[in-house]
Amino acid sequence: MDSGSFRFGSFTLDVDSRLLRQDGVVVDVTSRYFDALVLLVREGGGLVLKDQFMDKVWRGVPVTDEALTQCIRTLRRTLGDDAARPRFIETVPKHGYRFVAHVEHGDGLPPLAVANSDVRVFWATAGAGVVGGGIAGLIGGLFYGFAGASQPLAPGMAAASIVLVLTALTVLVALIGAAGVSVGIASAGLMKERTAISVIAGGAAGGFLVGGIVKLLGLDAFQLILGQSPSGITGALEGGALGAAVGCGLWLCERSPPQLSVFRRALPAAAIGTLTGASIVAAGGQLLGGSLSLLAQLLPQSRLRLDHIGAVFGEDGFGYLSHIVTGALEGMLFAACITAAMLLAKRQLTE
Secondary structure (H helix, E strand, C coil): CCCCEEEECCEEEECCCCEEEECCEEECCCHHHHHHHHHHHHHCCCEEEHHHHHHHCCCCCCCCHHHHHHHHHHHHHHHCCCCCCCCCEEEECCCEEEECCCCEEHHHCCHHHHHHHHHHHHHHHHHHHHHHHHHHHHHHHHHHHHHHHCCCCCCCCCHHHHHHHHHHHHHHHHHHHHHHHHHHHHHHCCCCCECHHHHHHHHHHHHHHHHHHHHHHHHHHHHHHHCCCCCCCCCHHHHHHHHHHHHHHHHHHCCCCCCCCHHHHCHHHHHHHHHHHHHHHHCCCCCHHHHHHHHHHHCCCCCCCCHHHHHHCCCCCCCHHHHHHHHHHHHHHHHHHHHHHHHHHHHHHHC
């Protein structure tokens, strides 16, 4: 097999390291199927006969034609290709296969071009993650806003004001948190080898750092203005856990078939976010709903109340079950929206 690397579409085939990457993300390919892909790509549009696969991939090991068919089928699924409308692997009936995508040899690509491509992916995915976090904040803010507005209000206090203030607050918190998590995850893509551990660690580190900073600033602000502060509000540990959940969810979602809709690909991230959000609260932590409830207890004269949410679950006030459910909801929205936005950004980059 040739040494060096090849680029086609959003993929990089590194023969020396025996790695296939899509937008810097390592794609799992078995050793034999990797050899078959290298054989196809190396020919650069030339016909690869079935006998060539048997000689250079299976190396004389007797196998049936079905083994080769299964190999090509798996490679197509890995590349997101369609046999009826091939972008990468074309079937030549009764003879073999041809790689039809434009191929560039990696050794001939200027290093600056590669670096610029990596930076472009970094900013596109990080920016998309921030937008996704803002959308999650908008949905969550409307939920808390309407819940707060359903309480009896003081004279002159309009329900619309409650909804607007809580929505704006939730969007701001979500944007800040998403910025830390998304930049941390996107930074993993700049590493020489992007792994599950690096993506999860990047999300966790970003969430931990931003969560800690925001909590410190928030506590200082409350102490300065009110002379007291709710020490139990959400912070670094909660941010780190949610960031790790987003990273884990994104890593799994990137390995789903690319022809699926972004919504369906983001479902694993939504499930992981739901479990993480509920687990944070069950372990004694707080997310935004719990933090708002603490603020309401700290300032009894305020009109901020989330008791209506507790009433839905038969609780007197914003109780334990309310904390769990809202934590799960926040985790689901945060992980699903950021993941879907980053997946969509990567899809746009490759089209």
